[in-house]
Amino acid sequence: VANTVVDRGTGPTPHPQAHFINCRTMEILRSAAVGLADKVIELSEPTDVWRRFEYCTSITGTRLGTVDHFGEDQHILREMSAQSPCRVAHLPQSKLVPLIVQQLQSGATESHSTLLWGHELRGFTETPTGVQAEIVDRSSKATVSVECEYLVGADGASSTVRQLLGIPMVGPMGLQHLINVHFTCKDLWLLAGRYPAILYFIFNPEVVGVIVGHNLREGECVIQIPYFPPHQSLADFPPEVCRRLISKAIGADNLDITIHQINTWTMNAINAQSYGRGRAWLVGDACHRMPPAGGFGMNSGVVDAHNFAWKLAMVVRKAAAPSLLQTYEPERKPVNHNTVDLSLRNFKRVLEITRALGLDARYPDTAAKVVATGPLGVLPSKAQKTMFEGLLAMGKRQLAFLSEDNPLWARRLAKVRRLLTSGESLALLYPRQDLGYIYGTSPATVKAGANEQTYIPSTAPGCRMPHLWLNEAETGLRVSTIDLFGQGMWFTLLTSGGASGEAWERVTADVLKQLGHPVVRCAHVVSQVEGASSLCSPRYVDSQGRWKELREVPEAGAVLVRPD
Numbered sequence: 188v189a190n191t192v193v194d195r196g197t198g199p200t201p202h203p204q205a206h207f208i209n210c211r212t213m214e215i216l217r218s219a220a221v222g223l224a225d226k227v228i229e230l231s232e233p234t235d236v237w238r239r240f241e242y243c244t245s246i247t248g249t250r251l252g253t254v255d256h257f258g259e260d261q262h263i264l265r266e267m268s269a270q271s272p273c274r275v276a277h278l279p280q281s282k283l284v285p286l287i288v289q290q291l292q293s294g295a296t297e298s299h300s301t302l303l304w305g306h307e308l309r310g311f312t313e314t315p316t317g318v319q320a321e322i323v324d325r326s327s328k329a330t331v332s333v334e335c336e337y338l339v340g341a342d343g344a345s346s347t348v349r350q351l352l353g354i355p356m357v358g359p360m361g362l363q364h365l366i367n368v369h370f371t372c373k374d375l376w377l378l379a380g381r382y383p384a385i386l387y388f389i390f391n392p393e394v395v396g397v398i399v400g401h402n403l404r405e406g407e408c409v410i411q412i413p414y415f416p417p418h419q420s421l422a423d424f425p426p427e428v429c430r431r432l433i434s435k436a437i438g439a440d441n442l443d444i445t446i447h448q449i450n451t452w453t454m455n456a457i458n459a460q461s462y463g464r465g466r467a468w469l470v471g472d473a474c475h476r477m478p479p480a481g482g483f484g485m486n487s488g489v490v491d492a493h494n495f496a497w498k499l500a501m502v503v504r505k506a507a508a509p510s511l512l513q514t515y516e517p518e519r520k521p522v523n524h525n526t527v528d529l530s531l532r533n534f535k536r537v538l539e540i541t542r543a544l545g546l547d548a549r550y551p552d553t554a555a556k557v558v559a560t561g562p563l564g565v566l567p568s569k570a571q572k573t574m575f576e577g578l579l580a581m582g583k584r585q586l587a588f589l590s591e592d593n594p595l596w597a598r599r600l601a602k603v604r605r606l607l608t609s610g611e612s613l614a615l616l617y618p619r620q621d622l623g624y625i626y627g628t629s630p631a632t633v634k635a636g637a638n639e640q641t642y643i644p645s646t647a648p649g650c651r652m653p654h655l656w657l658n659e660a661e662t663g664l665r666v667s668t669i670d671l672f673g674q675g676m677w678f679t680l681l682t683s684g685g686a687s688g689e690a691w692e693r694v695t696a697d698v699l700k701q702l703g704h705p706v707v708r709c710a711h712v713v714s715q716v717e718g719a720s721s722l723c724s725p726r727y728v729d730s731q732g733r734w735k736e737l738r739e740v741p742e743a744g745a746v747l748v749r750p751d
Contacts, residue, residue, distance in 0.1 A: 188500045189299040191333060193322055195307040199288060202369055202448055203279030203401040203409055207385075207482030209621045211651070212489045213273035218673030220290045227276050227283065234261060236403055237277045237385035240613065242540060242603065244391045244589060245438030246379050246398065251390070251544075251600060252607040253382070256615040263616065270622060270642060271654050272667035275615075277385060279401045280485065308347050311338055311467065318466050336503055338467045341492065346473035349459060354469070358457035358527065362478065362534065365454065366412045366421070368429045369447040375406035378439055385615070388537070390544055392580075392587045393435035410436060414451070415551045418558075418575040421451050454478050456531040458524050462516040470495055475523045480533030480613050483526045483620065491519050493673075497750035500676045506704040518626040529620060536613050543602040545585055554578035618642035625649045646739045646746045653737050660716045660726035668712075671727075672748050677708050680745045683734070684711035687743040688722050707747075712738075 208216075208227065217224035234257060242251040257263045264274060291300050303322065309330070311320040317336045323329070340348025349356075379387075379400070387398040396412040410433055414423070424432075426446045434442055459474035471488025495515050501507035538548045557563065557578065558571045566574070589596050606612050623642035626649040644653035655668045672679055680695060682688040688711045695707045709724035712734045720726060738746055 188503050191301045191303060191335070193303045193306045193308055195305070195325060197305045199281065199284040201281050203281050203399070203407070205482070205485035206277055206279045206399065206401055207486075207615070208276040208278060208283070209482070209486045210267065210271040210273055210275055210618075211621050212486045213276060214271060214669050215489055215493050215673070217273055218670070219287075223286065223290055224273055226286055227278050228274070230282055230286070231276045231278045232402060232404060234264065234277075236383045237400065239382075239384040240386045240388065240615070241382055241384040242388045242390070242607065243382075244586070245389060245436055246375075246382075246387055247438035248391065249589065250382065252604050253384075254607050254612060254614075267616070267618065269654075270618065270644070272656075272669055279407075308342070310351060311348075313466050336466065337499060339495070339499070340463075340467065340469045340473045341471050341488070342473055344472045344476050346469060348467060349469055349473050352461075352463065352467055352469075354459050354461050354463075354474075356455075356457040356476070357460050358455065359531065360455045360457060361453055362456060362531075363454040364414055364416055365452055366414050366424045366429070366449065367452055368410045368412070368424075368433065368449050370408060370410065370429075370433055371445045371447065372406040372408070372433070372437065373443045374439070375408065375437065375442075376404050378437060379403055387436075388540065389436045390541070390546070390586055390589075391435060392583045392585075394432045395541070395546065395583060395586075396432075396436060398436055413551075415555065415575070415579070418555060418572045421449070424449060454534070456527050456534075458520065458527055462520055468495065468512065468515065474520075475527055477527045477530035478534040479530075480537060481526075481530050481617060481620075482615070483530055483617075486621075487523055487526055491523070493751050494519055497676045501706075504676070504704075506676065506702070506706055522624045522626070525624075526620060529617070533613050536611065539606055540603055540612060543606060544589075544599055546582065550582050551579060554582070622651055624651070644737060646737065652746075652748050655729065655733055655737060656731070657712060657727035657729055660713070660720075660728055666727065671710050672750055676706070676750050678706055678750065679748045680707060680709045681738070681748060682709060682711050682745045683738070683742045684713040684720075684722060684726060685742075687745075688724075690743075691745050692723055 213224050213227065216227060238255055238257040238261070240254045240256070242253070243249060244251070267274060288302065291302070305325050306322050307325060309321045309323050311318050317334055318338045320333045320335060320338060322331050322333050324331070338348060340346050342348055383400070383403055385400055387400070389396050389398060394412060396410055399409045399411070401407045401409060412424070412432060414420070426449065429446055429449055430444050433444055434440055455476045456478060457476050459469060462474050463469050470491040472484065474491070475487065477484055477487075495512075498507070498511045498515060502509050502511055541548060554575055558566075558574045563571065563574065591597050591600065619642045621642070646653065652668055652672065657666055657668065658664065659666060668681075671681070680691050682691045688709065692709050695709050698707050699705055711722055711724060711726045712729050713726050714729055714732060716726065716728055738744070740746060
């Protein structure tokens with residue numbers, strides 16, 4: 188489908204942003220272009236570098252506890268390979284987006300996209316036949332009017348499309364305010380290489396925060412430090428202050444630190460009241476924002492787009508009525524609501540660790556009330572700010588006495604380690620949320636399955652098609668069941684071949700005659716190939732005999748799989 192992508196940036200952002208790529212997103216990248224998922228793995232750091240969360244006083248300081256998300260000998264990754272043809276990856280968005288753009292522009296795959304960097308949407312008008320969008324070149328200030336059939340707002344947390352539609356966000360806001368510092372420290376790998384991690388949770392008297400190792404071997408990281416408006420703002424964190432805080436978080440002086448960007452962001456757990464209407468729709472952060480705990484933000488947005496894209500293609504190509512787009516919100520919104528809730532619970536799990544260390548997350552609010560009420564409330568704002576920051580420093584000062592020899596701290600550390608070893612702390616892998624979400628409330632599907640926390644493969648309506656390795660009957664090429672879908676807007680009937688397979692081929696031929704569009708095709712999963720076949724559609728050999736247990740329908744039945 189021909190499309191124009193408008194982005195206010197002059198190119199892909201240099202800021203790392205999201206970095207954890209789950210299995211489902213990797214599967215979508217795998218289906219989007221040959222070799223794209225493999226390139227992501229190639230550019231990712233080795234899993235040994237990012238398999239852990241470290242809780243410590245500083246990167247070089249006392250280790251309070253470790254969580255290894257892949258398990259001894261990475262057995263958890265091996266177990267996941269039975270669930271998906273892809274594995275999770277760790278690649279910052281600043282490297283992922285250029286990969287995707289390069290794919291669009293390389294000619295390796297047919298591209299219908301026009302990229303307008305340095306442009307932004309100022310307004311739009313819906314007409315009976317489409318949308319009239321007003322696009323502004325941010326450099327020249329020139330305005331151009333673009334006619335399109337549909338408008339998709341994938342324009343982030345401050346979505347212009349959402350604001351123009353007047354759609355409110357619902358849920359807890361202002362959970363935390365953070366300073367984000369993107370930096371490179373050339374010495375970091377020498378200091379962190381002994382205990383590499385994707386996240387370092389830092390607790391010391393000078394700084395409490397999180398270092399995200401976007402590329403630990405090159406020293407590229409982001410540190411996230413809570414700050415507390417109205418007594419603190421971005422102005423309180425100039426480069427020299429940030430450099431000092433980074434040194435304290437690493438636990439070494441005289442480091443070669445380059446600061447690339449300092450900005451602020453606010454943690455929310457919110458979902459849009461509506462995901463769009465008519466000819467204007469929302470995907471990704473434009474319709475949901477969640478705490479980063481669990482790494483669901485970007486991944487949820489990719490699945491939003493994947494759900495919406497094939498439906499839009501069918502509508503634009505007149506292969507389906509516009510009402511098909513109405514199934515997008517009832518499918519994705521409940522899933523995203525659950526994901527936002529899980530992210531919020533994960534954030535609270537992180538706070539359990541800080542609470543176990545004697546740091547109450549409510550303390551800053553209490554300190555703010557102390558300096559704003561009573562006799563202190565009449566003091567000048569600068570004096571209130573000084574007192575507030577003094578109270579904050581007092582709260583963190585106890586971390587200076589952290590020691591196993593101190594009975595109080597010994598009890599606190601024991602509690603932290605119980606939390607980390609019990610599975611009650613923040614995790615990295617969530618297979619149920621990644622692969623096991625169910626579209627159960629949409630007119631396009633039938634509700635099926637229970638809400639298990641562990642992923643259980645199922646072909647029930649609304650579930651993701653389970654992964655199974657097969658071999659093409661003609662070539663012997665190894666493929667996943669996941670590879671049989673997702674390239675285009677085809678629905679696929681998976682049969683067990685034989686006489687029933689022939690009958691299903693006749694059904695798909697009748698559908699083609701009735702609809703006049705090639706919407707449904709057949710594929711046959713057989714246990715073996717014996718000579719010539721009367722089947723017209725491709726055959727795939729299941730040499731392990733797993734299709735029989737996975738298909739959940741009789742041998743004469745079939746599994747109908749959507750493009751997504």
